[in-house]
Amino acid sequence: MDRLANQLGGQVLLPPTFNWLPRMMQSSAWRDRHAALMAISAISEGCRDLMLGELDKVLELVIPALRDPHPRVRWAGCNALGQMSTDFAGTMQNNYHQAVLPNIIPVLEATEPRVQAHAAAALVNFCEEAEKEVLEPYLDNLIQHLLLLLQSPKRFVQEQALSTIATVADSAESTFGKFYDILMPLLFNVLKNEQDREYRLLRAKAMECATLIGTVYRPLNVESLLRNYSFGGWQGTNAS
């Protein structure tokens, strides 16, 4: 679908596609709903210009999927929103944040870790193109949810949460400052406690996150802590 969209363009591809998609979204078969959402993900780049004018209608199809009874449909809904956030960057964030954020943040509470992680992944797409003014009203709710994800028993969920927190911090800039004191100890805990090889990616992401936040806010304790951290292992220095 992606290749067809890029080659044939929206003018030709959208009419037959959107002839099918609403019907598929209404189908009782989860595979139909899943396919419709994956199709939206696939074509939004190639059909960007025409779809930009129809975002209302597309979001009307996608947003309800975030509450679908089937986890793979919810996953696909997150995927579509994430992809659209990149392909329609600017418009999605500035004009549709009220439609997107209050509906995707609750998906971070999903019972399925894979759905939680994918909602967090979609938030990377959304937030990396968002201005701090757009994000600010949602920050408390968003960070609260992401901090909960950091405590997930699933490592891949923690890893994704860290990526998303880093993106949010980057986009939120100065408005992120109030979360610094809650977040930094958690990040240093990850660096300190998880020493096994299999946690290397997690520690790398914690380091990335801490460095990014530290770069924005430049407090002295971050510099001294980074000086103490070596590849040989954590020195156990007091964070304050």
Place this chain on the structure above:
Amino acid sequence: MFKPLFTNLVTFSVTVVQDKELGDVTRQNALELMVTFAEKAPAMCKKDTSFTSEMVTQCLSLMTDVGADDDDASEWCLAEDVRANNLFSVDTPTKRKHCTA
């Protein structure tokens, strides 16, 4: 060169793609043939009245073929390695994992 034959070729390829009795490789090859035409001769494909609507129908139909024997997604939920999913970009040290087409 293909123009006169193209409509017949589209009809034939669609028949192959739809035929569940034929192997996956055969059906995918027929699909690949059609998409290659779209990439190499997009103008010709756009002119053919049936090409786009048939291709969309077939692609959407094939896309519903997921999660065989795992209707409630219990196996899918247990599978942890989301990096195996080709919809994610490869996670490099400086690139954060997020959604890709």
